[in-house]
Amino acid sequence: MVWIDLLKNPLQFAASGVVLLTTRDKTVASGVGAIYVHEVEKLSRRSCWELLCKKAYIGEEDDMLNLRDVGMEIVKKCDGLPLAIKVIGGLLATKKKDRREWEKVLQSNAWIKGETSEELHKGIMD
Structure with a gap:
Protein backbone atom coordinates (compact mmCIF):
# COMPACT_ATOMS: atom_id res chain seq x y z
CA MET A 1 0.00 0.00 0.00
CA VAL A 32 3.30 1.31 9.75
CA GLY A 33 3.70 -0.67 12.95
CA ALA A 34 1.57 1.41 15.31
CA ILE A 35 2.10 0.27 18.88
CA TYR A 36 -1.20 1.66 20.10
CA VAL A 37 -4.35 2.39 18.13
CA HIS A 38 -6.99 4.61 19.71
CA GLU A 39 -10.27 4.42 17.87
CA VAL A 40 -12.36 7.57 18.09
CA GLU A 41 -16.09 7.28 17.71
CA LYS A 42 -18.06 9.73 15.61
CA LEU A 43 -19.91 12.42 17.51
CA SER A 44 -23.63 12.17 18.20
CA ARG A 45 -25.91 14.52 16.30
CA ARG A 46 -26.52 16.50 19.48
CA SER A 47 -22.78 16.91 20.14
CA CYS A 48 -22.25 17.89 16.50
CA TRP A 49 -24.94 20.56 16.76
CA GLU A 50 -23.42 21.93 19.98
CA LEU A 51 -19.95 22.03 18.38
CA LEU A 52 -21.31 23.68 15.24
CA CYS A 53 -23.02 26.37 17.33
CA LYS A 54 -19.83 26.96 19.29
CA LYS A 55 -17.62 27.23 16.20
CA ALA A 56 -20.13 29.37 14.30
CA TYR A 57 -20.52 31.65 17.35
CA ILE A 58 -24.23 30.95 17.73
CA GLY A 59 -25.08 31.86 21.30
CA GLU A 60 -28.44 33.55 21.01
CA GLU A 61 -31.39 31.24 21.69
CA ASP A 62 -33.39 32.82 18.84
CA ASP A 63 -30.56 32.20 16.37
CA MET A 64 -30.26 28.59 17.52
CA LEU A 65 -33.96 27.99 17.01
CA ASN A 66 -34.05 29.78 13.65
CA LEU A 67 -31.00 27.92 12.27
CA ARG A 68 -31.50 24.53 13.93
CA ASP A 69 -33.19 22.64 11.07
CA VAL A 70 -30.72 23.79 8.39
CA GLY A 71 -27.89 23.36 10.90
CA MET A 72 -28.93 19.77 11.56
CA GLU A 73 -28.84 19.09 7.80
CA ILE A 74 -25.29 20.46 7.75
CA VAL A 75 -24.44 18.27 10.75
CA LYS A 76 -25.84 15.25 8.91
CA LYS A 77 -23.56 15.93 5.94
CA CYS A 78 -20.54 16.11 8.28
CA ASP A 79 -21.26 12.51 9.32
CA GLY A 80 -20.21 12.90 12.96
CA LEU A 81 -16.65 13.95 12.09
CA PRO A 82 -15.46 16.67 14.50
CA LEU A 83 -12.93 18.15 12.09
CA ALA A 84 -15.60 18.56 9.42
CA ILE A 85 -17.89 20.27 11.94
CA LYS A 86 -15.07 22.61 13.03
CA VAL A 87 -14.24 23.57 9.44
CA ILE A 88 -17.86 24.22 8.48
CA GLY A 89 -18.46 26.04 11.77
CA GLY A 90 -15.48 28.27 11.04
CA LEU A 91 -16.91 29.03 7.61
CA LEU A 92 -20.34 29.78 9.06
CA ALA A 93 -18.74 32.13 11.61
CA THR A 94 -17.79 34.38 8.68
CA LYS A 95 -21.41 34.50 7.47
CA LYS A 96 -24.40 36.41 8.79
CA LYS A 97 -26.53 34.47 11.27
CA ASP A 98 -29.13 34.22 8.56
CA ARG A 99 -31.03 31.17 7.38
CA ARG A 100 -30.40 31.95 3.68
CA GLU A 101 -26.64 32.15 4.26
CA TRP A 102 -26.63 28.75 5.99
CA GLU A 103 -28.78 27.25 3.22
CA LYS A 104 -26.24 28.46 0.65
CA VAL A 105 -23.54 26.55 2.54
CA LEU A 106 -25.78 23.48 2.79
CA GLN A 107 -26.57 23.52 -0.95
CA SER A 108 -23.02 24.30 -2.07
CA ASN A 109 -21.36 22.04 -4.64
CA ALA A 110 -18.40 21.74 -2.27
CA TRP A 111 -20.22 18.81 -0.61
CA ILE A 112 -20.15 16.74 -3.79
CA LYS A 113 -17.44 14.12 -3.75
CA GLY A 114 -15.70 13.28 -7.00
CA GLU A 115 -14.82 9.78 -5.92
CA THR A 116 -16.14 7.45 -3.26
CA SER A 117 -13.78 6.25 -0.58
CA GLU A 118 -13.83 2.78 -2.18
CA GLU A 119 -12.65 4.26 -5.49
CA LEU A 120 -9.92 6.21 -3.71
CA HIS A 121 -8.84 3.11 -1.79
CA LYS A 122 -8.76 1.05 -4.98
CA GLY A 123 -6.67 3.74 -6.70
CA ILE A 124 -4.16 3.69 -3.86
CA MET A 125 -4.00 -0.10 -3.79
CA ASP A 126 -3.37 -0.44 -7.55
Whole structure:
Protein backbone atom coordinates (compact mmCIF):
# COMPACT_ATOMS: atom_id res chain seq x y z
CA MET A 1 0.00 0.00 0.00
CA VAL A 2 1.36 3.41 -0.95
CA TRP A 3 0.64 5.08 2.42
CA ILE A 4 2.41 2.34 4.36
CA ASP A 5 5.54 2.59 2.20
CA LEU A 6 5.47 6.38 2.42
CA LEU A 7 5.14 6.52 6.20
CA LYS A 8 7.15 3.54 7.40
CA ASN A 9 10.69 4.98 7.16
CA PRO A 10 10.00 8.36 8.81
CA LEU A 11 8.13 6.62 11.63
CA GLN A 12 10.97 4.15 12.24
CA PHE A 13 13.46 7.05 12.60
CA ALA A 14 11.16 8.77 15.08
CA ALA A 15 11.19 5.75 17.40
CA SER A 16 12.80 7.68 20.25
CA GLY A 17 9.86 10.11 20.42
CA VAL A 18 6.14 9.98 20.03
CA VAL A 19 4.44 10.23 16.67
CA LEU A 20 0.72 10.75 16.35
CA LEU A 21 -0.74 9.41 13.13
CA THR A 22 -4.40 9.94 12.31
CA THR A 23 -6.23 7.80 9.79
CA ARG A 24 -9.65 6.30 9.23
CA ASP A 25 -8.08 3.19 7.70
CA LYS A 26 -6.89 0.63 10.28
CA THR A 27 -4.63 -1.07 7.73
CA VAL A 28 -2.56 2.11 7.47
CA ALA A 29 -2.03 2.17 11.25
CA SER A 30 -1.12 -1.50 11.45
CA GLY A 31 0.99 -1.33 8.30
CA VAL A 32 3.30 1.31 9.75
CA GLY A 33 3.70 -0.67 12.95
CA ALA A 34 1.57 1.41 15.31
CA ILE A 35 2.10 0.27 18.88
CA TYR A 36 -1.20 1.66 20.10
CA VAL A 37 -4.35 2.39 18.13
CA HIS A 38 -6.99 4.61 19.71
CA GLU A 39 -10.27 4.42 17.87
CA VAL A 40 -12.36 7.57 18.09
CA GLU A 41 -16.09 7.28 17.71
CA LYS A 42 -18.06 9.73 15.61
CA LEU A 43 -19.91 12.42 17.51
CA SER A 44 -23.63 12.17 18.20
CA ARG A 45 -25.91 14.52 16.30
CA ARG A 46 -26.52 16.50 19.48
CA SER A 47 -22.78 16.91 20.14
CA CYS A 48 -22.25 17.89 16.50
CA TRP A 49 -24.94 20.56 16.76
CA GLU A 50 -23.42 21.93 19.98
CA LEU A 51 -19.95 22.03 18.38
CA LEU A 52 -21.31 23.68 15.24
CA CYS A 53 -23.02 26.37 17.33
CA LYS A 54 -19.83 26.96 19.29
CA LYS A 55 -17.62 27.23 16.20
CA ALA A 56 -20.13 29.37 14.30
CA TYR A 57 -20.52 31.65 17.35
CA ILE A 58 -24.23 30.95 17.73
CA GLY A 59 -25.08 31.86 21.30
CA GLU A 60 -28.44 33.55 21.01
CA GLU A 61 -31.39 31.24 21.69
CA ASP A 62 -33.39 32.82 18.84
CA ASP A 63 -30.56 32.20 16.37
CA MET A 64 -30.26 28.59 17.52
CA LEU A 65 -33.96 27.99 17.01
CA ASN A 66 -34.05 29.78 13.65
CA LEU A 67 -31.00 27.92 12.27
CA ARG A 68 -31.50 24.53 13.93
CA ASP A 69 -33.19 22.64 11.07
CA VAL A 70 -30.72 23.79 8.39
CA GLY A 71 -27.89 23.36 10.90
CA MET A 72 -28.93 19.77 11.56
CA GLU A 73 -28.84 19.09 7.80
CA ILE A 74 -25.29 20.46 7.75
CA VAL A 75 -24.44 18.27 10.75
CA LYS A 76 -25.84 15.25 8.91
CA LYS A 77 -23.56 15.93 5.94
CA CYS A 78 -20.54 16.11 8.28
CA ASP A 79 -21.26 12.51 9.32
CA GLY A 80 -20.21 12.90 12.96
CA LEU A 81 -16.65 13.95 12.09
CA PRO A 82 -15.46 16.67 14.50
CA LEU A 83 -12.93 18.15 12.09
CA ALA A 84 -15.60 18.56 9.42
CA ILE A 85 -17.89 20.27 11.94
CA LYS A 86 -15.07 22.61 13.03
CA VAL A 87 -14.24 23.57 9.44
CA ILE A 88 -17.86 24.22 8.48
CA GLY A 89 -18.46 26.04 11.77
CA GLY A 90 -15.48 28.27 11.04
CA LEU A 91 -16.91 29.03 7.61
CA LEU A 92 -20.34 29.78 9.06
CA ALA A 93 -18.74 32.13 11.61
CA THR A 94 -17.79 34.38 8.68
CA LYS A 95 -21.41 34.50 7.47
CA LYS A 96 -24.40 36.41 8.79
CA LYS A 97 -26.53 34.47 11.27
CA ASP A 98 -29.13 34.22 8.56
CA ARG A 99 -31.03 31.17 7.38
CA ARG A 100 -30.40 31.95 3.68
CA GLU A 101 -26.64 32.15 4.26
CA TRP A 102 -26.63 28.75 5.99
CA GLU A 103 -28.78 27.25 3.22
CA LYS A 104 -26.24 28.46 0.65
CA VAL A 105 -23.54 26.55 2.54
CA LEU A 106 -25.78 23.48 2.79
CA GLN A 107 -26.57 23.52 -0.95
CA SER A 108 -23.02 24.30 -2.07
CA ASN A 109 -21.36 22.04 -4.64
CA ALA A 110 -18.40 21.74 -2.27
CA TRP A 111 -20.22 18.81 -0.61
CA ILE A 112 -20.15 16.74 -3.79
CA LYS A 113 -17.44 14.12 -3.75
CA GLY A 114 -15.70 13.28 -7.00
CA GLU A 115 -14.82 9.78 -5.92
CA THR A 116 -16.14 7.45 -3.26
CA SER A 117 -13.78 6.25 -0.58
CA GLU A 118 -13.83 2.78 -2.18
CA GLU A 119 -12.65 4.26 -5.49
CA LEU A 120 -9.92 6.21 -3.71
CA HIS A 121 -8.84 3.11 -1.79
CA LYS A 122 -8.76 1.05 -4.98
CA GLY A 123 -6.67 3.74 -6.70
CA ILE A 124 -4.16 3.69 -3.86
CA MET A 125 -4.00 -0.10 -3.79
CA ASP A 126 -3.37 -0.44 -7.55
